């Protein structure tokens with residue numbers, strides 16, 4: 001039999017061989033690309049009853065998306081486009097919309113009705129769309145993180161961390177949260193004294209990171225008063241995340257992105273890893289007794305010690321890697337969403353002075369008119385926050401109008417979403433986007449959905465499934481109670497002290513600078529955040545205003 005001798009090949013033959021292999025590789029890729037394109041375009045065109053905007057045989061819904069991007073700010077978060085699309089193409093009544101944006105993004109079905117969202121998240125919890133989540137959450141934590149995992153891996157870690165988020169335990173954290181808020185007040189006073197425009201979201205982010213630092217790693221990170229390498233790395237990582245739909249190939253496949261991701265990950269994992277190691281070495285004697293506070297980091301270690309029945313001198317690499325990933329997702333998910341909620345609370349209240357006056361009056365009635373008393377009273381008796389009814393209504397209303405996050409799931413073979421008329425909608429092979437914003441402004445369930453009216457929470461019947469900023473069902477937000485508690489503490493300590501005036505910013509390239517009259521619209525930056533970090537002028541509130 002003839003033998004193949006690599007060394008007998010000439011340089012030219014090797015060149016031809018490499019070119020041939022590359023050719024086959026690209027040809028294969030091209031064939032797959034074309035086949036996928038034909039599959040998706042035909043699938044969307046074959047069903048005349050599919051609720052969808054006008055579909056183009058070659059470009060799918062890319063033309064429709066390009067048109068809608070001309071009507072709302074180009075840099076607005078993709079979920080802002082959804083109510084506009086539903087309205088423009090008469091799909092509001094349907095409560096569901098199919099979008100074929102392949103190859104710019106996954107073909108999807110967008111769920112805009114609470115009853116249909118209920119079917120996908122509560123009645124049957126569809127698996128997470130890990131392929132779509134990983135490019136965003138991977139760089140911020142790692143594979144297998146609590147948000148983007150499923151099955152036994154997710155169940156294991158959720159079970160481990162649940163006790164750290166029990167309401168009773170969270171109340172014990174209030175004195176620490178109050179302390180961080182007192183620092184926040186000082187930072188805000190300095191900003192007010194400077195008279196300069198400040199990036200409010202930067203300040204609220206440092207505050208929420210300080211809070212999450214206590215909850216997760218039991219450390220005083222003090223990011224409000226000094227730069228912290230962990231926070232700098234997180235911020236850099238978020239700024240490099242690609243847009244959900246990126247049309248500019250240079251931005252989409254930026255050659256520096258993988259290097260920066262790697263570098264920031266190395267920094268973040270290094271810092272959190274050394275915190276974990278320190279904790280592991282110091283081995284809190286209360287850990288095995290269960291009578292101790294429950295920072296997330298200790299809950300992870302406690303589980304490890306239990307698994308190993310106490311017989312450990314070093315941590316398994318696999319466990320250590322997974323635990324660091326979970327700490328990182330907590331640090332990210334635990335600060336990003338809450339910081340933008342606080343910005344919107346300030347902004348909406350400054351746009352509606354009579355609602356601000358009502359909130360301040362409520363705080364005066366609970367904590368008295370001496371502003372310094374609130375910190376002490378809350379630290380001593382955290383349950384006082386249960387009296388903040390109007391402030392709670394404000395938080396709910398802000399989360400309704402500006403939800404910072406939503407859930408993306410994977411459709412399943414045989415899983416159909418049913419509408420009120422009994423029509424069935426397929427999900428197989430599609431991304432299922434449980435987009436909270438269109439549910440939150442669905443006219444069937446909300447009166448004057450685009451109006452900021454916290455009062456609705458006090459005197460109207462609300463369909464609870466129509467409010468899902470934290471999602472619902474088993475994959476709901478583990479940190480929702482913490483988010484509510486910290487936001488209430490922040491409101492109690494700051495609302496009566498400051499007036500905040502958000503500043504207009506230069507328009508994006510399509511010159512549209514408002515969404516339904518609101519110039520502080522949401523953009524995508526990890527989660528949905530106020531544009532440009534909501535640059536604001538901060539003023540000390542005059543005592544007469546309280």
Ligand code: HEM
Nearest residue numbers: 146147333334337338405406407469470471477478479483
């Ligand atoms: C206003 C504040 C917050 C909002 C609006 C929010 C929203 C959400 C949403 C919509 C989800 C579901 C995501 C998905 O299905 O992909 C989620 C999950 C999650 N959130 Fe939050 N969140 C907030 C605050 C927090 C805080 C303070 C923490 C941490 C301490 C946190 C940690 C998590 C985690 C770990 C998950 C994944 C839970 C699981 O799948 O088991 N979140 N959040």
